Amino acid sequence: MDYNQLLDRAFAELPTLSQESVDFKIPEVDSLIQGGKTVVRNISQIADKARRSSEDIAKYLTKELGTPMSINNNMLEISAKISQSSLNEKIRRFFEVYVICKECHKPDTHVENRDRGYIVIACEACGARYTVKNYQ
Numbered sequence: 001m002d003y004n005q006l007l008d009r010a011f012a013e014l015p016t017l018s019q020e021s022v023d024f025k026i027p028e029v030d031s032l033i034q035g036g037k038t039v040v041r042n043i044s045q046i047a048d049k050a051r052r053s054s055e056d057i058a059k060y061l062t063k064e065l066g067t068p069m070s071i072n073n074n075m076l077e078i079s080a081k082i083s084q085s086s087l088n089e090k091i092r093r094f095f096e097v098y099v100i101c102k103e104c105h106k107p108d109t110h111v112e113n114r115d116r117g118y119i120v121i122a123c124e125a126c127g128a129r130y131t132v133k134n135y136q
């Protein structure tokens, strides 16, 4: 085999990047303030994108915002007025720390283990495993 053939083979063996990972964008929060409350209307879409449960994201936001909240009819109801930009900031942080792999920067991760103090994140794209601080 000559050098070019070797090169061809090396390229053929490279894993193909899934289009979804390449185009991944952290979702924007669709929220509105109703009276003294804030309703996040797309919490289930955000949860799907993160491959986590809505309840899990609600726990994170409860810790971050220090405000009680609940999920009703696939919408997140926060018992305080929170601006859309603060929610976007929190969600962005959630994705950066808990969803997007710190090794390969793809969103193909899941929670492998969870303890009181920590969460083990496992990446299905590159096989990385690492520990982050728990928020529950």
Ligand SMILES: [Zn+2]
Residues within 6 Å of the ligand: 101, 102, 103, 104, 105, 106, 123, 124, 125, 126, 127, 128
């Ligand atoms: Zn990875």
